[in-house]
Amino acid sequence: MLGLGTTAVAGAQQPTTARQLLDGYVADALTANLALAQQSAALARATAGVREANGRFLPTVGLNARYSEFSGVVNIGDFINPAYAALNQLIGESRFPTNVNATLPFRQETKLELIQPLFNDALFGARAAARAQRDLAGATRKGAMRQLAADVQQAWLGYASTVRAVETLESTLPVLDENMRVSERLIGAGQATPDVLLRARAERSELLQQIEEARRQRDAARRGFNLLRNRDEDVPITLADDSTLLRVDSLSRGALLAHALTHREELAQAGSGISLARAQQRIASSAYLPNLALAASYGVQGDRYRFNSRNDVGLASLVMSWNAFNGGQDAARREQANATRSEAEYRRREAERAIALQVGNAYDAVQSARSTLTTASDRLASAERAFSFVQRRFAEGLATPVEFLSARTAFTSAAINQIITRFTFATRVVELERAAALRALPN
Numbered sequence: 001m002l003g004l005g006t007t008a009v010a011g012a013q014q015p016t017t018a019r020q021l022l023d024g025y026v027a028d029a030l031t032a033n034l035a036l037a038q039q040s041a042a043l044a045r046a047t048a049g050v051r052e053a054n055g056r057f058l059p060t061v062g063l064n065a066r067y068s069e070f071s072g073v074v075n076i077g078d079f080i081n082p083a084y085a086a087l088n089q090l091i092g093e094s095r096f097p098t099n100v101n102a103t104l105p106f107r108q109e110t111k112l113e114l115i116q117p118l119f120n121d122a123l124f125g126a127r128a129a130a131r132a133q134r135d136l137a138g139a140t141r142k143g144a145m146r147q148l149a150a151d152v153q154q155a156w157l158g159y160a161s162t163v164r165a166v167e168t169l170e171s172t173l174p175v176l177d178e179n180m181r182v183s184e185r186l187i188g189a190g191q192a193t194p195d196v197l198l199r200a201r202a203e204r205s206e207l208l209q210q211i212e213e214a215r216r217q218r219d220a221a222r223r224g225f226n227l228l229r230n231r232d233e234d235v236p237i238t239l240a241d242d243s244t245l246l247r248v249d250s251l252s253r254g255a256l257l258a259h260a261l262t263h264r265e266e267l268a269q270a271g272s273g274i275s276l277a278r279a280q281q282r283i284a285s286s287a288y289l290p291n292l293a294l295a296a297s298y299g300v301q302g303d304r305y306r307f308n309s310r311n312d313v314g315l316a317s318l319v320m321s322w323n324a325f326n327g328g329q330d331a332a333r334r335e336q337a338n339a340t341r342s343e344a345e346y347r348r349r350e351a352e353r354a355i356a357l358q359v360g361n362a363y364d365a366v367q368s369a370r371s372t373l374t375t376a377s378d379r380l381a382s383a384e385r386a387f388s389f390v391q392r393r394f395a396e397g398l399a400t401p402v403e404f405l406s407a408r409t410a411f412t413s414a415a416i417n418q419i420i421t422r423f424t425f426a427t428r429v430v431e432l433e434r435a436a437a438l439r440a441l442p443n
Contacts, residue, residue, distance in 0.1 A: 017244040018426070022153050025229065029152045030442065032230040036148055039141040046130070046137040053130035056123050059116040064299075067108040076102040102303065111299025111313065119292040125282035132279055136272035143265035145441050148228065150434035154427055155225040160239050161423035162218035168415045169211045175391075175408060176204040182395055189397075196401045203405055242419075245426040246373065256436040257359045263437035264355050270348035277341035284337045287330035290322035355435070362432035369425035376414075376421035383407075383414035 030036060077100035084096035117123060180200045186192035223233040251259075261267065296316040300307060323330070390407035393399035433439055 017247070018240040018242075019244065019247070021238060021240045022156060025156055026149045026152050026439075027442075029148055029229045030145055033148055033228060034230055036141070036144055039137075039144045043134070043137040043141050046134040050127070050130045050134050053123075053127040056126065057117065059114050061112065061114050063110075063112055065108075065110040068105070070103055070107070073103050076100065076104065106301045107303045108305060109299065109301040110305075111297045111301075113297040114295070116294045117291070118294055119290070121286035121289050122283050122291075125279050125286055128282060129276055129279035132272050132276035136269055136276065139265045139268035139272055142441060143269065146265060146434055146437065146439065149439055149441070150430055152225070152228050153430045153433075155221065155228055156237070157245075157423050157427050157430070159218065159221035159225050159237055160242075161419055162214060162221050163239060164242065164419045164423075165416055166211065166214045166218055168412065168419065169207060169214055172207060172408070172412050173204070173211070176200065176207055179394075179401075179404060179408075180204065183401065186397055191397045192401070199401055199405065203408075242422055245422055248429050251436075253360065253363050256363060256432070256438075257356055259438065260355050260359050260436045261352060264351075265437075266351045266355065267348065270344060270351050273344035273347060274341060277337060277344045280337040280340060281334065284330065284334035287323055287326075287333070290320055293319045295319055358435040359432070362428065362435040365428040366425070366432050369421070369428045372421050373425060376418045380411075380414040380418045383411040387411035 080100045081098045084100070085098045087096050088094050088098070180197065183192060183197040183200045187194060187197060222237055225237060226233050226235050229235075294316070295318075296314075298312070298314045300311045301313050302311050387407040387410070390399050390403050394401070394404040
């Protein structure tokens, strides 16, 4: 695959190539980045939502208990006891109790209740919606992982380029120091005027400013890179041989686009959005169907707790509900769900076009950057040879200070240009890797 990082670092072996080094840093960031940890938490929440939706198909069992103290309520015994007393007098026997003491409701009621849904189409829609939410969260997390992998690689490339720039500028400083010494010698020999030395000092001061600015950019790049890895800002960063940045495989534009349309997380997100809209359609349509459930309870009730067959109470019910009319709300909800699905389908088509554009632009950018590598190397080689000739002639007093400084500036500029060209190419390769979804991500 085309890319800077697709291979895991092997064991404790010290990474020697940019590919191995970047893979190690990407793996480190994927386990430590705080923004990605938030996405993982969102996925865990959505997964728990699926379990909750599945649980709605199972029976619910609960224990309900009540004990009450009454004041001023009607006692049924006040009506029954006199009648029983009159009957006892008539028959001459105490056959009927005259001490009945019963209030409604009963003082205590304790029961075990069970509710089992038998048919409720909204539950199927809710479960499908929960699964779509989980898939959407998973695709969003994968997309964040892919973007983080690209950000880590580009941040490392940015840091490495600033380090190389600092090294190049610092290596130029002894050259300007030597220029000052030669200028002083030429002035002492009467072969140059004092303005030559002043110009050399000014050139050296300008270089020192450039070095300080490059160091500032280097330190800022290091802090930004360590932030992505959730590390302290001063943690050192390992670099690799710049030549390994150019060792990449090539794929055709068509193969890259086909791979992107199969593996890009944005399309998975759009697909999850369509599934979610379908689930909402089913939930809205379920209002036109009846709901059927089984309800059962068993317990004891009375004025006191007595656990025997006379105080046991059992109840079983088959409950059906069917909404006949609610002002057209169900129809409106179904229309909303239909519109949401259309939005999701259009969003997917838009994502496909955007991905095709990204892959095409990234592919062209890589090809353009690749074509400049040879030119940058030729420019550096020519500038280096020219500066070597001018430097030798200047030491012999045969070249003017203007020629020396011009050659030195051209040489330093060519060296910086080669650094920028190399790392620009590598950065565009990383962007193509992201656009075409070439990097294999962990689960």
